[in-house]
Amino acid sequence: xxxxxxxxxxxxxxxxxxxxxxxxxxxxxxxxxxxxxxxxxxxxxxxxxxxxxxxxxxxxxxxxxxxxxxxxxxxxx
Amino acid sequence: xxxxxxxxxxxxxxxxxxxxxxxxxxxxxxxxxxxxxxxxxxxxxxxxxxxxxxxxxxxxxxxxxxxxxxxxxxxxxxxxxxxxxxxxxxxxxxxxxxxxxxxxxxxxxxxxxxxxxxxxxxxxxxxxxxxxxxxxxxxxxxxxxxxxxxxxxxxxxxxxxxxxxxxxxxxxxxxxxxxx
Numbered sequence: 282x283x284x285x286x287x288x289x290x291x292x293x294x295x296x297x298x299x300x301x302x303x304x305x306x307x308x309x310x311x312x313x314x315x316x317x318x319x320x321x322x323x324x325x326x327x328x329x330x331x332x333x334x335x336x337x338x339x340x341x342x343x344x345x346x347x348x349x350x351x352x353x354x355x356x357x358x
Numbered sequence: 359x360x361x362x363x364x365x366x367x368x369x370x371x372x373x374x375x376x377x378x379x380x381x382x383x384x385x386x387x388x389x390x391x392x393x394x395x396x397x398x399x400x401x402x403x404x405x406x407x408x409x410x411x412x413x414x415x416x417x418x419x420x421x422x423x424x425x426x427x428x429x430x431x432x433x434x435x436x437x438x439x440x441x442x443x444x445x446x447x448x449x450x451x452x453x454x455x456x457x458x459x460x461x462x463x464x465x466x467x468x469x470x471x472x473x474x475x476x477x478x479x480x481x482x483x484x485x486x487x488x489x490x491x492x493x494x495x496x497x498x499x500x501x502x503x504x505x506x507x508x509x510x511x512x513x514x515x516x517x518x519x520x521x522x523x524x525x526x527x528x529x530x531x532x533x534x535x536x537x538x
Contacts, residue, residue, distance in 0.1 A: 322435050323457060324513070326366070327405040327464060329438045333367040342370045342463075346395060346403040349372065352489045353398030 365431040365440040370463030372407045373490035375428060378462075380492055382424040385412040387484045387497045387536070389471055389505060391517075396487045397499045399524045401517050406457075406464035410497070412477040413469050418447040421467065428460035473508025474501065484536035495536040499525045 289295035297305065299313075306313055334342065372392060379386055388396060391404030411421050422445040431440025440459035443449065450456065455468040470476040483498030497505075503521050506514045 321511075323433075323466075326433055326435075326438065326457075330366050330459075330464060331405060333438070334369060338369040342405070343403065345370055345372055349392060349395040349489060350398060350400065352487055353396045356398065356485075356487055 360442045361437060361439050362431045362442050363439055365429070365459045366433070366438045368459065368461050368463055370405065370407075372463070373492055374462035375407050375460060375465055376489065376492040376494050378424045378428050379409070379421070382420045382427070384420045384424055385417050385477065385481075386410060386421070387477065387480045387495045389468065389480065389497045389502055390466070393496045393502050394499065394517075394521060396489060396494060396496045397485075397502075397524075398528065399499065399521055401521065406466055408466040408468060408471075410468050410471055410474075410477050410480050412481075413450070415447045418450050422446045422449055425458065425460070425465075428458075428462060428465070430458040430460045430465065433457040433459055433464065471505040472510075473505045481536065486536045499528075 286295065290297055303313055331339070331342075376388075386409040387393075388407065388409050390406075390408030391401055392407050394401045395404065411417055426445050430445065432443045434441050450467070450469065454470050455466065458465045458467070471480075474480055480497045480501050481495070483501055484495045485498065487494050487496050499521065503518060503525060506518055506521070
């Protein structure tokens with residue numbers, strides 16, 4: 282495989298196909314195991330919730346996130 | 359099914375949820391994306407508060423009382439508003455994860471997050487973070503990473519790489535350990 286292709290994968294400019302990915306993993310001593318699970322609509326519901334917020338409420342949510350991040354970063358300084 | 363109209367459109371106020379849990383003396387640790395934020399990790403904004411409560415009956419009763427005060431309704435698949443349910447210690451008997459809308463936003467209680475053994479496992483490494491005046495027990499960042507890794511969700515993959523990098527460069531040594 283050309284080095285330029287590997288580089289494109291690393292830069293997220295291209296995605297390997299599933300068979301290619303399996304070959305890479307095999308070469309590295311791994312194998313891919315996939316399974317199906319019931320669809321989790323947790324994030325869909327929260328996205329709907331977010332759509333229903335007013336602009337002011339969205340700003341307030343963002344402020345809460347920033348406050349949490351600041352609280353965490355304060356503890357580490 | 360009794361859908362509570364408007365219950366799914368309350369703004370997110372995590373400090374109010376934490377204050378209510380603390381006032382009711384619920385034993386819990388914050389996990390998930392909000393837990394990562396409370397470690398100062400620059401993860402994408404989260405839209406809910408996830409906790410793992412201790413699973414003994416007394417604690418679940420206290421959690422149920424806190425949820426009543428927060429006017430919690432159950433978030434159900436396909437519904438944009440919550441469903442009213444009876445809240446007591448038995449509410450959690452058959453479920454390991456329950457998702458709620460409250461008057462302070464979305465709240466999830468997970469008794470046994472993926473890749474963990476629940477509260478006793480997570481409280482061991484938990485740290486105490488002060489958030490808006492609330493002393494908040496937060497699972498160790500390494501445990502949050504462990505759980506997200508075990509969950510194996512595609513959406514977490516990029517976040518996990520960032521979290522691992524952050525955890526490696528920000529050891530939790532300076533944070534006060536949480537004692538339940």
